[in-house]
Amino acid sequence: MKILIVYSSKTGNTQRVAEAISRQLPAAELFDVKRAPDPSGYDLIFMGSWIDKGTADKGARTFIEKLKNQRVAIFSTLGAYPDSEHATKSLDAIVELMPTCEVVERFICQGAISPKLIKWMKMLPKNHPHAADAARKKRWADAESHPNEEDFKNVRVWAEKVVS
Numbered sequence: 001m002k003i004l005i006v007y008s009s010k011t012g013n014t015q016r017v018a019e020a021i022s023r024q025l026p027a028a029e030l031f032d033v034k035r036a037p038d039p040s041g042y043d044l045i046f047m048g049s050w051i052d053k054g055t056a057d058k059g060a061r062t063f064i065e066k067l068k069n070q071r072v073a074i075f076s077t078l079g080a081y082p083d084s085e086h087a088t089k090s091l092d093a094i095v096e097l098m099p100t101c102e103v104v105e106r107f108i109c110q111g112a113i114s115p116k117l118i119k120w121m122k123m124l125p126k127n128h129p130h131a132a133d134a135a136r137k138k139r140w141a142d143a144e145s146h147p148n149e150e151d152f153k154n155v156r157v158w159a160e161k162v163v164s
């Protein structure tokens with residue numbers, strides 16, 4: 001089985017998750033989305049993106065447009081909690097981007113939010129939907145240590161399940 005792992009990553013979180021998958025599946029080919037090959041010759045594609053405004057980031061979306069009638073396993077990192085409604089909806093939105101494909105499995109975990117974005121959100125007025133309230137500050141702090149060793153272990157177990 002020919003397997004491709006593609007990731008889009010701005011600050012490295014999704015890249016490190018993709019590398020954990022690659023360690024589990026050494027025969028699979030691993031590429032940054034910027035250098036990814038034509039996906040049509042692969043039997044299975046692991047498609048990694050970071051969540052940007054509730055869906056796959058732009059780099060990932062450009063590549064997703066090339067996926068036609070393929071078997072895909074999607075994985076993402078995000079600032080919100082992985083068991084949140086926002087995480088579920090974000091993955092649903094990614095699945096909708098590939099209507100001709102069979103999405104066989106999905107994985108999501110938290111990823112540290114860039115300090116620049118946090119700084120910007122901390123400056124927002126109190127009534128802004130992304131303003132820094134206590135719950136949000138806790139989530140940012142919780143995200144800071146992710147992806148961690150447990151996430152890497154989880155994604156390796158997940159990747160093995162996908163191929164078996």
Ligand SMILES: Cc1cc2nc3c(=O)[nH]c(=O)nc-3n(C[C@H](O)[C@H](O)[C@H](O)COP(=O)(O)O)c2cc1C
Nearest residue numbers: 009010011012013014050051053054077079080111
């Ligand atoms: C511009 C921008 C938009 C983001 N939008 C969301 C979002 O809608 N939901 C969320 O949970 N996290 C969001 N995040 C957080 C990132 O998805 C998260 O930090 C991710 O792990 C970054 O992955 P990367 O290191 O691979 O780039 C956003 C981050 C940035 C910079």
